[in-house]
Amino acid sequence: MNHFFIQTKLLLTGQQAPFTGEAVNMARSRDAAFTAYGSGNGSVFLQYKSPFFENGWVDFYSFSGISTGYALPAYLTTPVTEVRAISSGNGKFWCGFTAQN
Numbered sequence: 719m720n721h722f723f724i725q726t727k728l729l730l731t732g733q734q735a736p737f738t739g740e741a742v743n744m745a746r747s748r749d750a751a752f753t754a755y756g757s758g759n760g761s762v763f764l765q766y767k768s769p770f771f772e773n774g775w776v777d778f779y780s781f782s783g784i785s786t787g788y789a790l791p792a793y794l795t796t797p798v799t800e801v802r803a804i805s806s807g808n809g810k811f812w813c814g815f816t817a818q819n
Contacts, residue, residue, distance in 0.1 A: 729803035730813040735760050741800040747817035752792040756784035758809010766798040
C-alpha cells in the first residue's frame with residue numbers, strides 16, 4: 719500500500735526584509751518545489767541545517783532580483799532535515815514549498 723503525502727509549508731509570510739524565517743522540518747520529504755514572492759525589491763535565500771555543525775546553516779538556493787512579483791520556482795530532490803528562508807532588500811517577502819514523500 720502506498721502512503722503518499724503532499725505538504726505545503728510557509729517559510730516567510732510577508733515579513734519586512736531583512737528577515738530570517740523559522741526552521742521548518744521536511745525530513746520525511748523527498749522532492750520539493752519552492753516558490754518566492756516579493757512586494758518590493760530584494761532576494762530570498764534558502765538554507766538547510768548542516769548535519770555536521772550543530773547550529774550551522776548552508777545556502778542552497780537564491781531567488782535573486784525579485785522585483786514585485788514571483789521568482790522562478792526552485793526544485794529540491796535531495797533530502798534535508800530542516801530548511802529556512804532569509805529575505806534581504808526592501809519590501810515584504812513570502813516563500814513556501816510543496817513537498818511529497
